[in-house]
């Protein structure tokens with residue numbers, strides 16, 4: 001274990017260091033689902049409720065002014081974190097899912113016409129698929145999918161062919177939440193823009209990876225959730241290029257986004273407030289800011305380098321265990337690795353590992369299409385973060401070896417069978 005890691009486990013993530021469940025030490029390896037909040041995040045949220053709690057943008061009294069200033073500070077932090085040209089391009093939401101639904105609804109209302117085309121990919125989380133399906137069905141547009149290769153990469157040749165049909169938008173994840181595939185976003189954005197398509201990036205799994213800034217990446221929209229970067233649940237953002245946000249009508253309306261009204265004529269606030277109807281999740285936004293400061297202080301380069309080394313180690317170790325089949329073999333993996341142990345059910349494997357203290361996800365991880373494409377009905381997913389260690393991966397590998405040996409002894413034909 002690195003010195004910095006021993007320190008942060010003890011000081012900042014007591015849950016990772018000390019959690020026990022049914023008498024076993026918990027090894028938490030479900031970070032693609034949610035990461036543990038760091039202590040500074042928890043303190044910041046507590047401090048918000050103890051000292052600052054008041055509604056924003058409305059009061060002229062001190063606490064409201066402070067709460068407004070704190071929220072706008074976080075907006076500035078997010079803008080710097082993602083490399084946006086201005087904090088006005090950052091809209092607070094409850095998380096990636098709401099950001100994408102918001103964007104898809106706005107596109108359906110302001111951009112898409114019958115006969116238009118939208119592209120998504122077979123690799124997407126349902127949160128980056130279903131909102132577009134719904135937007136297309138509402139507007140009469142068509143949704144087409146960029147295929148995934150057997151290795152678990154996006155088929156860029158096929159993307160090129162689909163782009164010839166001049167889609168209005170391409171929705172694509174930066175990192176797959178199942179395979180960990182890191183998509184070549186710059187190249188993809190260049191291809192899409194050359195064809196006149198806007199690019200919306202689902203960066204839910206990518207923000208610890210040190211994605212290039214949105215300006216240099218050239219994407220038009222980007223969404224992510226605070227709880228994937230050691231922040232609180234219920235807080236996230238939608239980034240949109242200024243020209244886009246100014247053009248799109250707000251899909252949600254209500255208090256806090258009206259600048260003037262001469263009934264029934266309504267003028268909205270400028271961006272980003274025109275997209276933030278209602279009272280925002282102020283404690284969540286405060287915690288979001290603390291999470292960004294925490295990640296920045298640790299350094300995304302260091303985090304990324306270390307997490308990539310963990311995933312590589314896991315891939316090497318698990319692929320050496322006869323009977324384990326790892327899904328895909330993308331050139332670059334980050335954050336997640338999924339596998340099957342045929343003919344055992346993924347659910348049963350995760351349950352047996354859970355009895356030994358391992359917190360892993362089983363199922364389709366909200367990526368039904370991708371599982372179908374990879375020819376499996378479900379998988380077990382391991383997703384380490386920077387507070388995990390090689391030793392924890394080693395403990396998991398040893399537990400899997402024990403599980404396979406026990407299955408063999410019981411007459412289950414594990415090893416050497418095809419995925420199913």
Ligand code: PLP
Nearest residue numbers: 095096097125127177202204225
């Ligand atoms: N997109 C991807 C790639 C994800 O991994 C997830 C969550 O796991 C989401 C979207 C949805 O994020 P949230 O549940 O925070 O809205």
